[in-house]
Amino acid sequence: MSNRPDGRAADALRPVELIRGAARNAEGSCLISLGGTRVLCTASVEDGVPEWRRGSGSGWVTAEYAMLPRATGTRTPRERGKIGGRTQEIQRLIGRSLRAVVDLARLGERTIIIDCDVLDADGGTRTAAITGGAVALHDACRWLVERNLVEEFPMRELVAAVSVGIVDGGPVLDLEYSEDSAAAVDMNIVGLESGLLVEVQGTAERGGFARPELDRLLDLGARGLARLFEAQRQVLGS
Numbered sequence: 001m002s003n004r005p006d007g008r009a010a011d012a013l014r015p016v017e018l019i020r021g022a023a024r025n026a027e028g029s030c031l032i033s034l035g036g037t038r039v040l041c042t043a044s045v046e047d048g049v050p051e052w053r054r055g056s057g058s059g060w061v062t063a064e065y066a067m068l069p070r071a072t073g074t075r076t077p078r079e080r081g082k083i084g085g086r087t088q089e090i091q092r093l094i095g096r097s098l099r100a101v102v103d104l105a106r107l108g109e110r111t112i113i114i115d116c117d118v119l120d121a122d123g124g125t126r127t128a129a130i131t132g133g134a135v136a137l138h139d140a141c142r143w144l145v146e147r148n149l150v151e152e153f154p155m156r157e158l159v160a161a162v163s164v165g166i167v168d169g170g171p172v173l174d175l176e177y178s179e180d181s182a183a184a185v186d187m188n189i190v191g192l193e194s195g196l197l198v199e200v201q202g203t204a205e206r207g208g209f210a211r212p213e214l215d216r217l218l219d220l221g222a223r224g225l226a227r228l229f230e231a232q233r234q235v236l237g238s
Contacts, residue, residue: 003168005178006035011220013162013174013227018135018235027112028139030235032132035176036122041132043140044113059107059154061137063094065129067118090126093199097130097159097190098137100198106154112140123177127161127188131228134159138236158193158232162224164217166209171216173224185209189221193229 008014014035022031028043049060065087069075079087098114114136116129137155144150163175165183172179180186187202202214 004172005176010170010172011223013224014176016228016231018132018231020135020139020235026136026140027143028136028141030132030135030139032128032135034124034128034131034174036120037124037128037176038119039125039128039132040117040119041129041136042115042117043133043136044115045140045144046111046113047109049109049111054109057109058104059102059110059112060104061095061099061102061107061112061114063091063098063114063116063129063133065090065094065116065118065126067121067125071118071121090129093126093188093190093201094129094133097161097198098133100190101134101156101159101192102137102141102154103152103156104154106150106152107144108150110144110149112137121177123175123180124163127163127190130159130161130190131232135232135235158229159190159198160193160225160228160232161188161190162221162228163188164221164224166213166217171213171220173220185213185217187217187221189218189225191222191225195222 017033019031023029023042026042027045030041032039114133118125141155145153164173164187165175166185167179167183184206185204189200190198
């Protein structure tokens with residue numbers, strides 16, 4: 001009998017739903033639901049690149065992340081003007097993860113901005129943003145190809161992300177908020193469909209953890225990523 005709050009097995013993802021085209025005006029978009037977490041990801045194509053990249057002939061992919069005030073149990077004030085350190089860290093993670101799958105030279109001097117807005121937060125918002133953002137990015141790249149703005153499809157492969165952790169002494173996959181807040185170890189894993197890792201963020205909240213535990217968490221994360229890639233492929237039709 002599972003002792004997880006929703007009765008899932010330790011190696012089970014929450015129910016995943018990916019809805020393409022959720023924002024009709026964007027060049028690419030995806031609404032991802034992962035259990036009680038929902039994130040709207042939109043991809044916008046803009047001519048030009050940051051000043052430090054001008055003249056390179058290559059493009060850029062960047063991300064912005066925000067949480068709606070009532071995405072959580074109590075109202076979180078909007079970040080106006082200066083954004084907080086947590087938000088900056090998440091935006092950079094999402095941007096790095098999505099750039100890992102794009103041939104920037106194929107974009108030309110264009111920028112794709114992925115906006116990730118959290119509608120409901122129940123743990124794993126940054127990993128959901130990367131997984132849904134990849135679908136939005138794919139469709140923005142397809143938009144460029146269909147309009148003959150680029151010669152080759154800029155996106156090389158899919159990228160996804162998942163959380164793992166040690167809760168009540170055992171490794172678990174895809175933590176919801178109540179597990180995340182009680183975890184002895186909390187880790188986010190970003191991986192490519194080819195099997196390579198892009199980023200591993202792991203922290204022991206109490207004490208430390210051993211190398212064999214890290215290996216078990218990475219193996220568990222790999223199984224979760226495989227299921228997320230399958231969900232992405234199904235919604236993309238490939």
